[in-house]
Amino acid sequence: MKALIIGCNGLLGQNLLRTRPGPAWDLVGTGLEKAPALPESLSGYRSVDVSKRPELEAAIAAFAPDWIFNAAAVTDVDLCERDPALAGLINRDAVGWMAAAGIPMAHISSDYVFDGEAGPYLEDAPTRPLSVYGATKLESEKLALAHSPRSIIARTMTLWGRGKGSKTSFVDFVRDSLKAGKPVRIVTDQWGNPTLAEDLALGIWKLVEGGHTGTYHVAGSEWNSRHQWAEAIADHYGLDRGLIQSCLTADLKQTARRPLKSGLRTDKLAAATGFKPRDVGDQIRRMDEISPTSI
Template identity: 30%
Template sequence: MKILVTGSNGLVGSYVVQQLLEEGHQVFATSRTDDRSAFKNPRYRFVQMDFTDPYALDAAFEAIQPDVVVHSGAMSKPDDCETDQQEAYKINTVGTVQLLLNAAACESFFIFLSTDFVFNGKEGMHKESDPADPISYYGRTKLEAEEAVQEYGYPWAIVRTVFVYGKPLYGRDCFVTMIAKKLRNQEPYKVVNDQERTPTYAGDLAKGIAAIIEKKVTGIFHLCGADVLSPYGMAMKAAAYLGMEAPLLEPVATASLKALARRPLKSGLDISRAKEVLGYAPLSFSEGLAKTLGN
C-alpha cells in the first residue's frame, strides 16, 4: 500500500515510517523540515510539505494518491499551544481538516494521532467511550480535530496515546533520553511526582498503528503502555537502569511548576480494546527502557 505519513521527523512519525517500511509498504514521509532520516529503502520517499498549506497538500496528494494517511504531525507542546493559540489551532485543528479534505478526494483510510490530554484526568484509565473534557488549549485543538475526523466520509481511526518515549531514530531527545543526559552530566532537574501516566514505547505505538492498517479496523483506539507511572517514577527507573544515584532529581508537585498549560493528573488510558481487536501487547516500561537506553 501507498502510505503518507505526516510529522515524519518527530519521534512517533519516525517509528511509524520504520515499522511500515519493515512491513513492505511504500511510505511517503512528509515534514515541514528537511529529511533527517537515514532510511535507505527503495520503498521510502520523502516529501517536504507543510500540511497547513492547501496548495502543497493538493500537489502532494495528486502525485501520491495514498491508500492510507497516518497523521502524526502536530504542535504537541502544551505550553507552546497556550502561548500561541492561533498557531496551535492552525496546525492541530485546521491542518487536520485540510488533510481530511485531500484524503477524501483519494478515498484514503485516515489515521489520526491524538492524545490523553483530551481528558480532564480526574478519574484515570480512560476508555475510548469516556467523555472528553480537555483542560488545556492543546487538548481542545486535538479534540476538535478528532471531531472532524469522525465526520470523515471514508474509513478512519483515531489513536490516542500517552507520554511516548524511545531511542530517537533522529531528531531531538525524548523525556527518558533527556533524563539520562542530565543524570550523566549531574544536572539538577525538577520532575513532577503527582501525575499518573501510562508511558508508551514508540515501537509499540508504531506496531499498533500498523495493525490497524493491516486489519482495516476503524474507530477510536487507545495505544499506550500498561504500567502506571509518574514522570518522577520513570526518571528514577531510568537512573536505576543506568546504575546511577539521582540526588539531583527533585520530585515536585505539578502546581509548583506554574506551567502555562494545565496537565491532567490521572491521564492513563485503558488498552483493553486494542488488546482484543488488534492483539496489542505493549512492552513493560522496564523493557521499553532497555530498548531506549541500551546499546
C-alpha cells in the same frame, strides 16, 4: 498499498517508517524539512507545510495514497496555549483538509482530551480538555473520522524514543543528569503511561492492517507517576535515586494546564489486535538495544 506519512521526520513519523510491516507497503512522506530524515525508507518525499492548504492538497493529489498517516503536529503544549491560532491551524484545520481527500486516515490524538481527574481512561470516557492543545486534538479526532469510515484515531501519551533530530527524551534527560551527578526535580502528581514511539507505531500498523476503525488508546502497559518513572530510569542504569527531587505540577508554573491523574487503558487495542505495548523496563531495554544514545 501506498501510505503517505505526513510528518515523516518527527519521532513517530520515523518510527512509522522503521516499523513498516512489509514490502507490500510503499511509503511516501512529507515533512517541513527540505530532505527526509530516513530517505532509505521512502519511495517519494515532498517538503510540505501542512498549514498551507494548497501545498498539502497538491502533495496528496500527487502521491495518490491508499492511506494517510498524520504524524505532524505542534506538540509543545505551552506554545499551543500561547499561540492558539497556530495550534488550531496545524493540529485541527490541517487535519480537516487531509481528511477531506476521503482517503482512510490514521490520525494521532492525545490523553490531553481528558481532564485528568479519573484516569486511566477507556476510549469512551467523557472528554474535557483543559488546554488549547487538548481542545484542538479533540476537534481533530472528529474531523479525521468524518470523511472515511475506515479511519482510525490512535490516542497516545508521554511518547518517548530516539530519532534523527528528535529532542532529548525524558529517559535520556534523567539518565544523563544523574550520570553527571546533577539533581533533577520531577513532579509527583502527574500520572500516566509512558509510551515508546516504536510501540505506538507498531500499534497503529496493527490497527490499520487488521481493518479496525474508530478510536483506540495506544500507550505503554505501565501506569505510574512521572516521579516513579524517573526512579525506574535511575534503577535501570544503576544511578542514584537520591538525586531525584520531588515537586508538584503547580510549582512549575507552566502556561498550559496538564491533566494530572491521566493515563490510557489499552484493553480495546489488546482485544482487537492482541498487541500489548511494553512496560517501562522493556521500553528502556529496547532502546538501549537499538540505539544506546541519542541518534
